[in-house]
Amino acid sequence: MGGVGPEVWIATADGRDMVRADAIVVVRLDGGRLTAQLRDESKQTVTLIDGSTGVHPPADFHRRLVRAVAELADSSGAQLVRAVRDGDRWRWVTEPL
Template sequence: MGTPAADVWIVTHDGRDLVRADAIVLIRLDDTGRLTAQLRDEARVTVALLEGSASGRPPADFHRQLIRMVSELADSSGAQLVRAQRDQHGWHWVSETL
């Protein structure tokens, strides 16, 4: 039986790929607003979860918000999908059941 976080998936910046949350070992939010995740493997693969933009920079704690959401969702039952969303109130994480 896998860990609860194995049922939490995160959509990459372009929406083409999904990353299992328990495969992430490092999350980095750089000065441009680009959010990347380093995966747990020997190649140290990094994927972009959000591309930076001067006009739509996420909040400085956006990576911490993701960690908080994944932690909360790991305690729920069933597979969950998490993605970044920007609306009139700014950037936030949203989840949906798979």
């Protein structure tokens, strides 16, 4: 997600950590688990959705994340993107920090 302003952040699966969107180089959706590989020498990976809920996100959910981040790239102020599950539906929610 290179080129994205440093003011767009993505919440991790546990909700305790946030990752700058411009630090992500790969997002991977494997079953119900969505991970992001960070741009660093150790190629660290963080979990954005852990897959333990039993309700898998849609097959294009990682693409929806990229779209949400791209739409926020021109916004003013810091923004947070986080995954939310409503029953059987997954969606990305954005909010100001």
